[in-house]
Amino acid sequence: MNCDVCKKKSASVFLTQIVDGKMQKVNLCEGCSKEKGVTDPTGFALADLLLGLGASQEMEKGSTTSRCPSCGFSQADFKKTGRFGCAACYDAFAEGLESMLKGMHKGLEHKGKVPPRLLKAKLRDEELKKLQRDLRKAVADEKYEVAAELRDRLKHLEAEGQTAI
Amino acid sequence: MPIHSILSTAGEWLRGDGPQSHIVISSRVRLARNLNGFPFPGHAKKNERVSVLECIKPAVESLPEMAEAHSVFSQDLSALEKQVLVERHLISRDHAAKGMGSAVVMNKRQTLSIMINEEDHLRMQAIRSGLQLKNAFKLIDKVDSELGDKLDFAFHNQYGYLTACPTNVGTGMRASAMMHLPALVLSEQVNQVIQAVNKVGLAVRGLYGEGTEAMGNLFQISNQTTLGEKEEDIIARLNKVIEQIILHENNARQSLQQKKPITLLDNVGRAFGILRYAHSMASKEALNLLSYLKLGVDLGFFPEDCQLPIDELFIETQPAHLQKSTSQKLQADERDALRASLIRARLEKMPAPTPKQNEGPAKAE
Numbered sequence: 001m002n003c004d005v006c007k008k009k010s011a012s013v014f015l016t017q018i019v020d021g022k023m024q025k026v027n028l029c030e031g032c033s034k035e036k037g038v039t040d041p042t043g044f045a046l047a048d049l050l051l052g053l054g055a056s057q058e059m060e061k062g063s064t065t066s067r068c069p070s071c072g073f074s075q076a077d078f079k080k081t082g083r084f085g086c087a088a089c090y091d092a093f094a095e096g097l098e099s100m101l102k103g104m105h106k107g108l109e110h111k112g113k114v115p116p117r118l119l120k121a122k123l124r125d126e127e128l129k130k131l132q133r134d135l136r137k138a139v140a141d142e143k144y145e146v147a148a149e150l151r152d153r154l155k156h157l158e159a160e161g162q163t164a165i
Numbered sequence: 166m167p168i169h170s171i172l173s174t175a176g177e178w179l180r181g182d183g184p185q186s187h188i189v190i191s192s193r194v195r196l197a198r199n200l201n202g203f204p205f206p207g208h209a210k211k212n213e214r215v216s217v218l219e220c221i222k223p224a225v226e227s228l229p230e231m232a233e234a235h236s237v238f239s240q241d242l243s244a245l246e247k248q249v250l251v252e253r254h255l256i257s258r259d260h261a262a263k264g265m266g267s268a269v270v271m272n273k274r275q276t277l278s279i280m281i282n283e284e285d286h287l288r289m290q291a292i293r294s295g296l297q298l299k300n301a302f303k304l305i306d307k308v309d310s311e312l313g314d315k316l317d318f319a320f321h322n323q324y325g326y327l328t329a330c331p332t333n334v335g336t337g338m339r340a341s342a343m344m345h346l347p348a349l350v351l352s353e354q355v356n357q358v359i360q361a362v363n364k365v366g367l368a369v370r371g372l373y374g375e376g377t378e379a380m381g382n383l384f385q386i387s388n389q390t391t392l393g394e395k396e397e398d399i400i401a402r403l404n405k406v407i408e409q410i411i412l413h414e415n416n417a418r419q420s421l422q423q424k425k426p427i428t429l430l431d432n433v434g435r436a437f438g439i440l441r442y443a444h445s446m447a448s449k450e451a452l453n454l455l456s457y458l459k460l461g462v463d464l465g466f467f468p469e470d471c472q473l474p475i476d477e478l479f480i481e482t483q484p485a486h487l488q489k490s491t492s493q494k495l496q497a498d499e500r501d502a503l504r505a506s507l508i509r510a511r512l513e514k515m516p517a518p519t520p521k522q523n524e525g526p527a528k529a530e
Contacts, residue, residue, distance in 0.1 A: 071204040083284070085208035087201055087319035087327040090334075097331070101324075104332050106366070107393020110325025112336040113306070115313040118320060 003029035068092035128157055168242070171235045172249050172489060175480065176275030176292070180473075183295020187463045188411050190343040190383065193254065194301040194400075195290035196309050197328045197337035199319040205329035206267075206282040214266030214282050221281050224315045225270045230277055230308055239267035248485030254292060259283055277304065284329050285337075287312070296407060298340050298400050306396070325392065335392030340400050342407050343372075347382040347460040348417035349410075351432065358413060359384075366390055367406055372452075381452030381479065386410065418464065426520065433461035433518045441512045445498065446505040451482045466518035474511050482508065 003011045004027050011027035067074050069092060073085025084090065090097065101108055114122065131154045138147035183189070199205060203217050218238075226236055239260070242250075247261040256269050260283040267282040280288040289312075291305040312318075319327040326337040333339070349355040359369045368389045371379040386407060388399045421429045436457035440446075455478055462472045480486060482504050488495055495503065 071208060073204075073208055077208070081207065083207050083329040084205065084327075084331065086204040087199060087321075090321055090324060090327055101331060101334070101392060105335065105390045105392035109323055110321070110335045110392060111394060111398075112325060112338075112396045113309075115318050115320050116310050117314060 001027055003027060003032050005029075005032040124157065124160070128154065131157065168235055168237055168246060171271060171273075171275065172246060175477065176253055176255070177294065180294060180476075183293055183297050185411055186295035188345055188414050189296040189407065190345055191254070191292055191294055192296055192298045192301050192340075192342050193290055193292045194298060194305050194338065194340045195288055196305055197285040197326070197333050197339075198287040198289070198309070198312070198316075199285050199327055199329070201317045201319045203286065205284070206286060207284060207329055209282075211266055217286050218266055218268055218281055221287060221316065222268055222270070224312055225279050225281070227315075228308060228311055230304075230311075231270060231272055231279075233273040234270055235273070236270040237268060238265075239263045239269070240265045242269075245485055245488055249489055252480060252483040252485050256280055257283060257288070260288070277308065279308075285333075296342060296404070296411075298342065298404055298407075302338075302340065302396065302400055333391050336394075336396050336399065338391055338396055338399065339387055340403055341385050341387035342403070344384050344386060344407070344410060344414075345382055345456065345459060346384055346410070346414050347456050348421055349414050350382045351429075352417045352421060354413070354417060355384075358410060362386060362406060362410070365402075365406060367403060380449050381456040383452075383456070418460075422464065429464070430466065430518065430520060433457050433464075433466055437461070437512070437515075437518055440508050441515075442509070443505045445501040446482075446508060447501055448482060448484055448504065451504055451508065452479065455479055455482070461518050465521035467515065471515055474515070478508060478511055 001011045003009050006029060009029035009031065012030050013028040013033040015026045015028070068085055068089045070088035071086035073089050073092075075093065078084060078089075078093070084093070098108055131150055135147055135150040135154065138144075138150055183192070200217060200220065203209060203213055206214055206217070209217070222236065225231060226234065239247075244261075247256065250256045250269070250271075251258055251261050253275065255271055255275060255278040257280065260267065260269065260280045263282065267280070269278060269280050271278040276293060277291055278289070289305055289308055291301040291308075293301045293304075321327050325335040328334050328337050346355060346358075349358055362369050366389050368385075368387050370385040370387065372381065372383050372385070386403065388403055391399075394402075436454040440451070440454050440458065455475060458467070458475050459472075459479075461467050462469070462475060481490075484500060487500055487503055487507070490507075491503065
């Protein structure tokens with residue numbers, strides 16, 4: 001069995017950890033185990049090691065694009081550093097990302113703060129959609145006076161959005 | 166504002182006047198943010214880092230909170246100055262390693278520090294004395310909103326704020342409290358506490374964060390996860406756990422006073438004796454002994470006005486703080502000698518520890 005890190009030498013150190021009921025195994029050769037600090041239990045971050053390895057393995061499985069189109073970051077770079085290259089990497093490497101994040105966090109959806117200026121845009125977007133819905137309904141019900149009023153408000157809101165951007 | 170005026174005065178949080186400050190030294194909340202359209206600092210070329218810096222630094226300097234601030238490029242700080250800032254938790258060890266293309270902006274009160282081009286484009290933190298996570302968050306949240314009006318932060322509809330390391334994505338928030346837990350260490354309960362804290366998804370670290378040793382019975386408790394939970398909920402969860410730990414530490418102190426009053430006084434007395442008469446003292450030993458003096462003050466073995474000088478020694482005996490007090494370059498053994506003499510001088514007028522007057526053995530409540 002070859003080492004999971006260098007893939008060259010044969011493995012002599014075998015690690016097993018259970019995370020969220022899922023068993024993860026890492027096999028290392030002597031050189032790599034020393035490099036990762038496995039022989040020194042205090043300095044050894046099993047989670048980091050698994051994170052890097054596990055994450056990129058997950059990503060290799062799903063992803064078809066191997067480089068981020070925006071910054072040129074590759075999966076190999078991620079494997080090496082455990083960091084992304086730019087914000088666009090989150091979409092470029094989207095496929096394996098979820099299973100990796102699942103192991104790290106409480107959920108997969110951000111529930112916290114939204115930047116105030118995006119919040120305004122989001123609220124306007126929701127309002128626009130609601131007006132469009134109401135307009136369609138008014139037309140269908142042949143309430144043309146209501147529809148005209150709704151159309152005017154829609155136009156106004158859209159114009160506002162244009163100037164804001 | 167010149168850098169030496171920041172370095173020569175201790176930050177507000179060091180005064181130790183916040184709530185629960187006998188056990189919680191300080192509370193910190195940091196947020197990680199990045200700009201759209203630029204690679205993260207670790208993957209950026211030098212000219213890209215400089216562009217990001219030129220974009221962020223003026224925005225940070227124009228914050229009302231930074232009206233009286235010190236703002237400095239990393240290459241203009243000496244290694245010693247950076248180390249002093251690390252010891253005060255104003256910059257991270259990673260940021261201290263940065264040169265051209267990075268900078269730090271700190272307010273005069275040293276309650277706010279904003280690192281530019283650390284692992285993320287922006288790492289901003291608020292630090293308060295005692296248990297004040299909510300206040301620290303309020304302060305940094307306001308700064309974040311103000312900056313968010315001027316800067317185009319990378320934000321994903323599903324994943325929230327995007328960060329270089331996926332372990333920070335979402336809120337980008339790390340909230341932490343520095344706790345002094347000598348009685349839990351003395352009564353050998355601290356490992357149990359650490360395990361319990363880890364189990365609920367929080368992290369326990371040493372004095373200087375990830376991968377550092379717990380010295381001086383000081384432990385940092387922080388949130389581990391950043392995605393899937395609101396900032397306020399993360400802080401509330403952390404606060405609850407910290408209050409539990411405070412309770413355990415207080416119980417451990419009480420039970421030591423009842424069951425092992427001699428051992429307790431002996432520990433404090435020995436620490437006092439060594440600190441008072443030693444002529445060479447390494448920084449780790451100093452921290453561990455000072456921890457017992459601090460406990461001694463909390464338990465009434467020393468007069469109350471001894472607290473401030475002891476708290477100050479915690480930071481003044483750190484290697485870079487010692488080095489900056491003298492003009493000549495010190496070797497490690499010279500530093501240990503200087504540290505010992507500083508401590509001796511500070512403790513000279515302090516009375517030896519005695520059990521609390523008029524109280525006899527402490528009563529159970």
